[in-house]
Amino acid sequence: MTHAFGALPLGGGRCRFRLWAPGQPGVTLLRRDAMPLPMQAAPEGWWTLETEAPPGTRYRYALGDGPTVPDPASHAQEGDAEGWSIVTNHAAYHWQNTAWNPHPWPQSVVYELHVGAMGGFRGVIDALPRLAALGVNTLELMPVNDFSGARNWGYDGVLPYAPDGAYGTPEELKALVDAAHGHGLAVMLDVVYNHFGPAGNYWHSIAPGFFRGDLRTPWGDAIDFRRPEVRDFFIGNALFWLREYRFDGLRLDAVHAIASETFLAELSERVRAAIARPVYLVLENERNDAALLAEKFDAQWNDDAHHCLHVLLTGEAEAYYADYADAPAARLARALAEGFVYQGEVSAHLGHARGQPSAHLPPSAFVNALQNHDQVGNRAFGERIASLAPPDALRAAFLLLLLAPPVPMLFMGDEFFSERPFLFFTGFAAPALAEAVREGRRREFARFAAFQDPARRARIPDPNDPATFAASRPDPAERMAAPKAEAEAYIAGLLALRRERLAFRLAGAKSLGARALAPRAVRAEWQLADGAVLGIAAQFGDGALALSTALSPPLGEGAILAGSAPGVAEAVAAGELPPRSAIAWLREAGA
Numbered sequence: 001m002t003h004a005f006g007a008l009p010l011g012g013g014r015c016r017f018r019l020w021a022p023g024q025p026g027v028t029l030l031r032r033d034a035m036p037l038p039m040q041a042a043p044e045g046w047w048t049l050e051t052e053a054p055p056g057t058r059y060r061y062a063l064g065d066g067p068t069v070p071d072p073a074s075h076a077q078e079g080d081a082e083g084w085s086i087v088t089n090h091a092a093y094h095w096q097n098t099a100w101n102p103h104p105w106p107q108s109v110v111y112e113l114h115v116g117a118m119g120g121f122r123g124v125i126d127a128l129p130r131l132a133a134l135g136v137n138t139l140e141l142m143p144v145n146d147f148s149g150a151r152n153w154g155y156d157g158v159l160p161y162a163p164d165g166a167y168g169t170p171e172e173l174k175a176l177v178d179a180a181h182g183h184g185l186a187v188m189l190d191v192v193y194n195h196f197g198p199a200g201n202y203w204h205s206i207a208p209g210f211f212r213g214d215l216r217t218p219w220g221d222a223i224d225f226r227r228p229e230v231r232d233f234f235i236g237n238a239l240f241w242l243r244e245y246r247f248d249g250l251r252l253d254a255v256h257a258i259a260s261e262t263f264l265a266e267l268s269e270r271v272r273a274a275i276a277r278p279v280y281l282v283l284e285n286e287r288n289d290a291a292l293l294a295e296k297f298d299a300q301w302n303d304d305a306h307h308c309l310h311v312l313l314t315g316e317a318e319a320y321y322a323d324y325a326d327a328p329a330a331r332l333a334r335a336l337a338e339g340f341v342y343q344g345e346v347s348a349h350l351g352h353a354r355g356q357p358s359a360h361l362p363p364s365a366f367v368n369a370l371q372n373h374d375q376v377g378n379r380a381f382g383e384r385i386a387s388l389a390p391p392d393a394l395r396a397a398f399l400l401l402l403l404a405p406p407v408p409m410l411f412m413g414d415e416f417f418s419e420r421p422f423l424f425f426t427g428f429a430a431p432a433l434a435e436a437v438r439e440g441r442r443r444e445f446a447r448f449a450a451f452q453d454p455a456r457r458a459r460i461p462d463p464n465d466p467a468t469f470a471a472s473r474p475d476p477a478e479r480m481a482a483p484k485a486e487a488e489a490y491i492a493g494l495l496a497l498r499r500e501r502l503a504f505r506l507a508g509a510k511s512l513g514a515r516a517l518a519p520r521a522v523r524a525e526w527q528l529a530d531g532a533v534l535g536i537a538a539q540f541g542d543g544a545l546a547l548s549t550a551l552s553p554p555l556g557e558g559a560i561l562a563g564s565a566p567g568v569a570e571a572v573a574a575g576e577l578p579p580r581s582a583i584a585w586l587r588e589a590g591a
Helices: 120-134 170-182 228-244 263-274 290-295 303-314 319-323 328-338 373-377 391-403 431-444 454-458 466-472 476-480 482-505 568-573
Strands: 006-011 014-020 027-031 040-042 046-052 058-063 084-086 110-113 138-141 145-147 157-163 186-191 211-217 220-223 249-252 280-283 299-301 366-369 407-411 510-518 521-527 533-539 560-563 581-587
Touching: 027 046, 110 120, 120 138, 120 170, 120 482, 157 228, 170 186, 186 228, 186 280, 228 249, 228 263, 263 280, 290 299, 303 319, 303 328, 303 366, 303 391, 328 510, 328 521, 391 482, 391 533, 391 560, 391 581, 476 482, 482 560, 510 533, 560 568, 568 581
Parallel strands: 110 138, 110 407, 138 186, 186 249, 249 280, 280 299, 299 366, 366 407
Antiparallel strands: 006 014, 014 046, 027 058, 040 046, 058 084, 145 157, 211 220, 510 521, 521 533, 533 581, 560 581
16 A cells, blocks of 8 residues: 555545554544544554645644654654654655666665765755766665754654655755756665664554564664564555655665564565666675575675775774784685675674675675775764875775775765764754763773773763764865865776776676785686676785786786776786785786
8 A cells, every 4th residue: 555654645635644553542633723633443553534634734643542743654844853744745746857767786886975964955966966977876865764853863763754854855855866867876765674763753652562572672672573564664664765755775774683584575575566667775784694685685785895994904903893803805805705704604793603605696785885874983083084094005995995896885075085074973952862872972982992091982072062963064175175186086087997897797797706915915806797807906015015926817918907006007017016005907808
């Protein structure tokens, strides 16, 4: 059923309302400036009503044994997540780019961004020409659904169907997707189906059975995916974004926290059956569940590859980086050749086995990145990789990232080696909650050696301080500085090479193997769809690396695709890979 939950305009100023509230003795529809109307009980705990309520009507529900609440399936809000829900007519938007067709997933180059930090939906629209010229072809928006307060990463959302008013209106979000399609950019949305935020979630009052009392998560009681209504609420949400907003795909946050063995497969099957056009479905999944990637989902964020690269670039070895610090180049080689590093081995950091064999999966099943919102924002001071690694090593890492067959992802600012922090920020109105978040953040880092001193912990930015959000917004002046403009030209050049020389033959690419050349150097090759062989060698050490056999057979005339800096190709021809550098080559079929 279309819009099984919430308010569905019927035309002629009438609207059908549906709320799942099992156990309530009664539910009343409240419309601002109109008489309250009792809703009618229906089987399986549903309450329904069809009445006069044209688009724009503000409404809420009065529960028979509880508070007055917004619609948990609200499509738009007035007055934040706790305010009035708004009847929304999605058919009123006139789409401009109706002939849009997304590119095949293996050709994707993803750009992750935070809508609020970029100035809301209109701010992102303004950035589209620059991003299209850069060479990315897929935007991934961090969650945009309604959260409590003025600012948030988006992972504290409580109304999954409503774009947050701080970013703009539903029409402006549609205009963003529409305009992106006009620039040749696909748009994905990050969705959170594993928990709700700590403020503004009324499901506990509406239907306590929405949650399990026998299973806890870091965010409280687990959502009860055993209930068909709960499954329908979230699967209906996935279909809603794809249908009404014409998103090209979804990235599902932290699915390892979803307490169900079957929900993800069901979501994929129902989306594929209901949406005729290609849809990208991507997971974040700590479990490294390769079985889900064999046919149900297109790809997974590959934290293993990120962690290897981060250790090679920075030498950091605390927390989860400890699982990669013993042999980072060898572990990176496995990630390049097989996808996951952990394929059933025990993670010392987690204390248990993790992952499944993944070598049979195509490279496009993995989304690799040097950083993302988690890996930057979950650092105490939000440091970017450009603040932690030397520029030449960074150039080498980006060459490896952007020319290797796995789907590459840039985090906003990566393209010009931004050093501006991206911090964890919130905007909760309740002082007690703001204090709890601030102190919880500082306790989280108390186990790290650098934060044993309470005075240093006290300097960790307060997530609820508006200045924390302001410090996380991109600075146009930084991008215009000469070294940053040079970095952006370098990234654009790599993306042009990927688009012109590699993209059309990435579907069907397969690994020909990878190996560590030294403790901080790696080499990998892939056979592309037309038989050409793509190779990359990268090293992050301080000394030159002899290449007597590393590039055997020798590279032929014209095989060099790119070097990370001037002179790298000549040095490779002379038999060595310079410190902190990378080289890519392409042997055409038959060469």
